Structures are given as C-alpha cells and as structure tokens.
Amino acid sequence: MSNAHSIPFRAILRHVLLIAGAALMLAPFIWMISTASKPQTEIFSSELHLIPHQLALAENLREAFAKANLLRFLLNGVIVTISIFVLQIMVALPAAYALAKLRFLGRETLFALVLFGILIPPQATAVPVFLMLHKAGLLDSYAALVLPFTISVFGIFLMRQFFKTVPDDLVDAARMDGISEFGIVWRVMLPAAIPAVTAFGIFSVVAHWNDYFWPLIVLNSEQLRTPPLAVAHFRNSEAGTSYGPLMAAAMVIIAPLVIAFLFAQRRFIEGITLTGIK
Amino acid sequence: MAQIELSAIRKSFDGADVLKGIDFRIEDGEFISLVGPSGCGKSTLLRIIAGLEPQNSGQVHIDGRPVDAIRPSARNLAMVFQSYALYPHLSTFDNIAVPLRMRRLSAIERLPLLGPLLPGRRAKERHIRADVEGIAEQLDIAPLLRRKPGQLSGGQRQRVAVGRAMVREPRAFLFDEPLSNLDAKLRVHMRAELAELHRRLKATFVYVTHDQAEAMTMSSRIAVMMGGELIQAGTPAEIYNHPNDIRVAEFIGSPKINVLPGRIRTDGGVDVLGTALKLACSAAAGECRVGVRPERIDLGTGPFSGTVVHLENLGAEAFVHLAIEGAGLRLIARLADVRHLPAMASSVAFGFAPDAVRIFDPAGKRIELRVEQPERIREPAHV
Ligand SMILES: Nc1ncnc2c1ncn2[C@@H]1O[C@H](COP(=O)(O)OP(=O)(O)OP(=O)(O)O)[C@@H](O)[C@H]1O
Ligand SMILES: [Mg+2]
Numbered sequence: 001m002s003n004a005h006s007i008p009f010r011a012i013l014r015h016v017l018l019i020a021g022a023a024l025m026l027a028p029f030i031w032m033i034s035t036a037s038k039p040q041t042e043i044f045s046s047e048l049h050l051i052p053h054q055l056a057l058a059e060n061l062r063e064a065f066a067k068a069n070l071l072r073f074l075l076n077g078v079i080v081t082i083s084i085f086v087l088q089i090m091v092a093l094p095a096a097y098a099l100a101k102l103r104f105l106g107r108e109t110l111f112a113l114v115l116f117g118i119l120i121p122p123q124a125t126a127v128p129v130f131l132m133l134h135k136a137g138l139l140d141s142y143a144a145l146v147l148p149f150t151i152s153v154f155g156i157f158l159m160r161q162f163f164k165t166v167p168d169d170l171v172d173a174a175r176m177d178g179i180s181e182f183g184i185v186w187r188v189m190l191p192a193a194i195p196a197v198t199a200f201g202i203f204s205v206v207a208h209w210n211d212y213f214w215p216l217i218v219l220n221s222e223q224l225r226t227p228p229l230a231v232a233h234f235r236n237s238e239a240g241t242s243y244g245p246l247m248a249a250a251m252v253i254i255a256p257l258v259i260a261f262l263f264a265q266r267r268f269i270e271g272i273t274l275t276g277i278k
Numbered sequence: 279m280a281q282i283e284l285s286a287i288r289k290s291f292d293g294a295d296v297l298k299g300i301d302f303r304i305e306d307g308e309f310i311s312l313v314g315p316s317g318c319g320k321s322t323l324l325r326i327i328a329g330l331e332p333q334n335s336g337q338v339h340i341d342g343r344p345v346d347a348i349r350p351s352a353r354n355l356a357m358v359f360q361s362y363a364l365y366p367h368l369s370t371f372d373n374i375a376v377p378l379r380m381r382r383l384s385a386i387e388r389l390p391l392l393g394p395l396l397p398g399r400r401a402k403e404r405h406i407r408a409d410v411e412g413i414a415e416q417l418d419i420a421p422l423l424r425r426k427p428g429q430l431s432g433g434q435r436q437r438v439a440v441g442r443a444m445v446r447e448p449r450a451f452l453f454d455e456p457l458s459n460l461d462a463k464l465r466v467h468m469r470a471e472l473a474e475l476h477r478r479l480k481a482t483f484v485y486v487t488h489d490q491a492e493a494m495t496m497s498s499r500i501a502v503m504m505g506g507e508l509i510q511a512g513t514p515a516e517i518y519n520h521p522n523d524i525r526v527a528e529f530i531g532s533p534k535i536n537v538l539p540g541r542i543r544t545d546g547g548v549d550v551l552g553t554a555l556k557l558a559c560s561a562a563a564g565e566c567r568v569g570v571r572p573e574r575i576d577l578g579t580g581p582f583s584g585t586v587v588h589l590e591n592l593g594a595e596a597f598v599h600l601a602i603e604g605a606g607l608r609l610i611a612r613l614a615d616v617r618h619l620p621a622m623a624s625s626v627a628f629g630f631a632p633d634a635v636r637i638f639d640p641a642g643k644r645i646e647l648r649v650e651q652p653e654r655i656r657e658p659a660h661v
Binding site for chain 1: 351
C-alpha cells in the first residue's frame with residue numbers, strides 16, 4: 001500500500017473510533033433529552049425513536065418544576081458545592097504550603113499520611129462520620145452535607161505538588177517584603193496556583209454537585225435536598241415513575257455544570273492536563 | 279547606612295557543615311563582594327544576614343544591635359535574587375509597591391475589597407504611587423509600570439527587582455548573583471549601573487557572585503569564601519596581588535595563576551625547576567608551591583624554557599601556553615603585544631621578576647618573602 005493511501009485510511013479509522021466512543025458516551029444524554037421531550041404515551045410505546053412525534057418538552061419541564069421545588073434544590077446544590085469548595089481551599093492551601101515550603105519536624109510523615117488518606121474510599125468512613133454527625137446533632141442540615149468534605153486530602157496533595165514548583169526565592173522575596181506566612185499563602189501562592197485551584201475546583205464541584213450517596217444518608221427534610229435527590233423524588237412517587245418529568249429534571253440539574261463547562265472549557269482542559277504544566 | 283557584623287556564624291544542613299565559623303565586619307556604605315566557587319556557602323551566608331535562614335550558632339549584628347531574633351522584613355534589608363523573584367501576577371508597579379503597602383498600610387487597609395473604601399487609604403496610596411514612580415524614573419522603567427513580569431526582558435526584570443529593593447530605602451542591599459541570568463553584554467552594562475547606583479545611594483551593598491570580573495570591577499572589598507570558610511577579605515588589588523592562600527590566588531585572576539613546584543632550601547633560598555630565585559624566606563625547608571601571574575611572565579629572556587603548545591590571540595592581548603619539558607607542566611603567559619607572537623612548537627626562554635613570585639606552603643598558606651636583589655634572577659647554579 002502506498003503512503004498516500006495509508007495516511008487517510010488511518011486518519012479515517014481514528015476518527016471512526018473516536019466518533020464511536022463519543023456516541024457511546026453521549027448516548028445516555030441524548031436518550032435523556034429525547035425522553036424529556038416526549039409525552040408519556042410515546043415514552044412507553046414499543047417502537048424506538050429518538051425524535052418525538054409530538055414535542056412535550058415544555059409540558060415535562062412545567063410538570064417537573066411543579067412537582068418538585070427544583071429551584072430550591074438547585075440553590076441547595078450551589079450552596080453546598082460552593083461552601084465545600086471554599087472550605088476545602090481554606091484548609092488545603094495553608095496545609096499544602098506548609099508541606100511544600102516550610103521545614104519542620106515530621107513533615108514527611110504528615111505528607112505520607114496525606115497520601116495514605118487518598119487511598120481511603122469515602123464509603124469506608126461513611127458510618128463513623130454519620131455517627132459523629134449524629135452525636136453532634138448535625139444530621140439533616142447543610143453542615144452535615146458540607147463538614148465531612150472540608151478537608152480534602154486530594155486537594156492538599158494536588159496543591160502541595162503545585163506549590164513545590166513555585167520557586168523558593170519568590171517565598172523569600174515575600175518574606176523580605178514583610179508579608180506574613182498566611183499572607184504568602186493568599187497573596188503569593190494562591191495567585192501562582194490559579195490553574196491548580198481551578199482544576200481542583202472542577203473536580204470538587206462536579207463530584208459534590210453529583211453526589212447522591214452522602215445526601216441520601218444524612219438528609220430527611222425535603223427543603224435541604226440536593227439536585228440528584230430531586231431526580232430520585234420523581235422515581236419514588238407512589239403514582240409510578242413519570243419518566244418525562246424525571247428526565248426533564250435531570251436535564252435541569254446537569255445544565256449548570258454543562259454551561260459552566262462551556263464557559264470555562266479552556267481552563268477545564270488546562271486543569272485536566274495540569275500534570276503536564278511545569 | 280548600615281554596618282553588619284558577623285561573629286562565629288556556623289551553619290549545617292543535615293549534618294554537613296556549610297559555614298564553619300564566619301567572622302566578618304562589613305562597614306557602613308561598603309560594596310562587599312562575596313566570591314567563591316559554587317557550593318561554598320555564599321548564598322547561605324547572605325540568607326543568614328537577611329534572616330531567611332537561621333544559623334546554628336553565632337551572631338549577626340546590624341548597626342551594633344543583635345538581629346538574630348528579628349524577622350527578615352523587620353531587619354530592614356532588601357534582597358535581589360538571582361531569579362529576580364518578581365510576583366508573576368502583579369504588574370511592575372504593584373511589584374515595586376508591595377514592600378511599601380506592607381509597611382504603610384494596616385492589615386485592614388490591605389483587604390482586597392474593603393480596603394480601598396477606608397478614609398486614610400487614598401492619601402497613603404497617593405504617596406506610594408509617587409514613590410514608586412520616582413524609583414521607576416531613576417531606573418528607566420517608567421514606561422513598563424503596567425506590564426507583568428512575564429512581558430519584560432531579563433534586564434528589565436532585573437531593574438524591577440532592584441526597584442523593589444530600593445523603594446523602601448533599606449539599611450543595606452543584599453544581592454545574590456543578580457546578573458548571572460543576563461547575557462554577557464547586558465551583564466557588563468548592568469555592572470556599571472549597579473556600581474553607579476551604589477555611588478549614588480551610598481548604601482551598604484553585599485553582593486554575592488562567582489563572577490570574579492564583577493567582584494573586581496565593582497567592589498570596594500572582596501571577601502573570598504572556600505568550603506564554608508572566609509579565607510581572605512581585602513580590596514580587589516590586595517586580593518589579586520597578595521592572596522594569602524593558594525586557593526584565593528587560583529580563584530581570582532583569569533587565566534589562572536601559574537603554579538610551579540618549588541623547594542625551600544635550608545638557608546631560606548627558593549629553587550624552582552632547578553633554578554634558584556633571588557628570594558629568601560624564613561620558613562622551614564621543604565616543598566612549596568610558587569605562583570606567578572600570566573602577565574608577569576617575561577617571554578624571550580630568562581633561565582627557563584618551554585615549548586609553545588597553544589596560542590590564543592584575543593586581538594588586544596594574547597595567551598601563550600607553554601609546556602615545560604621534563605616537568606610535565608603547563609604555563610600560560612599573557613602577551614600585551616600581539617604583533618610579536620612566538621611560533622607554534624617553537625622553544626622560548628622565559629623568566630619572571632622576583633617580586634612577581636608568591637610562595638605557598640604545602641597547606642596553601644602564603645609564605646612571606648624577602649627579595650634579595652631587585653630584578654635579576656641568578657643564573658642556574660648547575661643544570
Ligand atoms: N536548604 C538546604 N538544604 C540542604 N542543603 C543545602 C540547603 N541550602 C544549601 N545547601 C547546601 O549548602 C551548600 C552551600 O550552598 P549555597 O547555596 O550557600 O552555595 P553558593 O556558594 O551560593 O553556591 P552557588 O555559587 O552555586 O550559588 C551546598 O552544598 C548546598 O547543597
Ligand atoms: Mg548561591
């Protein structure tokens with residue numbers, strides 16, 4: 001086979017594979033949008049079709065908003081994810097700074113513990129944390145949703161690795177200029193670490209916005225529910241699952257993430273490829 | 279503006295002694311260069327003066343007051359780093375303004391959103407602006423005030439770093455190889471600018487470098503460090519002409535000083551390559567090393583001879599490399615007159631005046647000499 005032929009062939013093969021992969025990934029989303037746009041009768045019809053014969057998106061959305069207080073759930077989601085992220089940063093940055101730039105006895109041991117902490121899955125500590133929250137009388141509150149996640153060992157690790165690449169001279173220059181150690185964290189390290197903070201923010205916000213497990217365990221009150229629980233609300237209703245409004249609600253709750261992604265696409269990719277940044 | 283006194287400074291990292299008892303006094307307004315090979319502890323000493331690194335023992339006094347328990351910023355010294363260490367997210371203006379803001383604004387006034395609304399902030403900010411602009415004017419960086427460090431050239435960054443140091447009128451300036459990231463031409467230019475700055479500010483400068491040309495041209499005194507010890511301090515001419523240790527002699531001067539094996543006789547005379555020099559010393563008989571600077575070697579006449587093995591003609595001067603038969607030695611002679619170079623592979627006679635000779639004992643310490651008879655070198659006793 002000549003070269004002129006082999007290159008387009010391989011390019012085509014590559015694209016076919018990529019498209020197939022993308023289709024596989026997108027299929028549930030497309031199905032969701034399709035279902036959200038169909039009236040109940042079409043959803044349960046035996047024939048498979050993606051494009052609804054009769055567009056019922058508006059009705060489904062209306063029903064979704066009527067049945068559940070979706071806006072309230074979205075607000076809960078925002079409050080919880082933002083609180084978690086802000087607190088995580090407030091803990092992780094000073095800790096990472098100490099681990100990366102300060103010299104003290106036991107630093108390596110502490111860092112080893114941080115690495116060890118990454119290995120522990122959150123489900124493993126769920127029961128003890130639940131009991132602690134129970135003892136503290138904090139179950140069924142925003143605090144129950146936020147507090148267990150404020151110390152992110154992954155965040156500390158990621159920030160520490162990034163801070164290692166910040167030159168020591170910069171820290172020393174800040175000390176000569178009279179900036180305090182905490183000042184250095186916020187005025188020097190934070191601005192230098194914006195890409196890492198963004199990357200971590202993306203992981204953190206996505207993980208906690210979509211978290212179903214923890215809110216399900218600690219919440220009772222309807223008005224504290226986070227977006228994923230809102231979707232479950234449609235499944236649990238006694239009248240049987242109404243898939244149209246359920247999918248419409250699912251669309252609404254992932255919309256903020258999709259919109260945020262579209263706005264910050266470049267940052268997002270930068271963040272994911274952070275390991276490649278010197 | 280400040281006199282800095284170091285007494286018995288010791289420092290070790292992980293059990294390795296990096297500074298082994300440094301005693302040194304830097305006078306008010308001096309331009310001191312700390313020179314020495316890589317890893318000899320220059321930066322560490324500078325950081326101890328700055329307060330960025332605690333010493334294991336010993337004291338630092340500034341203007342007669344001990345500063346060991348005082349934070350770096352409160353010592354009121356300014357430091358210029360090799361990497362310049364500018365805040366990458368701040369404009370040139372803000373970089374220079376940082377030390378002033380830290381000093382003149384209260385913690386509340388520095389808060390990002392609330393601060394600018396406070397009543398006193400405006401007036402203070404106006405003063406800071408005036409000061410920063412004054413410095414920028416002096417350093418020729420006024421047009422760059424809005425740029426970020428990433429948009430500046432190496433020389434411009436260097437100036438901004440100097441500006442950040444100057445703006446708070448420190449008692450002394452500490453420089454850690456500030457020119458080593460610049461290209462050769464810019465380095466020569468900045469050298470002149472820094473020397474000029476020192477004359478204008480009349481402040482104490484402590485300047486770390488391993489570039490001896492910088493040290494020789496700018497400083498009022500040079501302190502030579504080797505292996506964690508300060509082995510000699512003196513004016514550039516003293517260090518060059520009267521090194522008290524062979525390591526100093528070899529470190530300062532380019533090309534390196536020529537070192538020949540010699541012998542001190544029991545009567546105090548000195549023999550080199552089997553030739554007696556018109557010199558005497560009062561040291562004990564034994565081996566010694568004889569140093570002669572390349573420019574003090576006279577080609578054409580003299581009791582020694584060597585073969586030309588390499589020629590370096592730099593236009594204004596030339597270096598003649600000589601191999602000495604039988605001794606397995608190489609010498610370098612500097613010729614000021616490049617029009618009369620010896621031919622390659624030819625044999626040339628050479629000699630040197632007795633006052634060009636420095637003798638060091640096997641441990642490297644200089645041995646005092648008496649010149650017996652000016653100028654002439656005795657003919658070989660027997661060859
Ligand atoms: N933070 C540190 N931890 C461990 N060892 C260190 C540390 N800082 C310096 N050293 C060691 O101390 C010695 C002296 O270092 P220093 O930086 O003072 O050398 P220097 O004279 O400035 O050299 P250069 O000309 O290369 O800058 C070196 O051997 C270095 O490895
Ligand atoms: Mg150094």
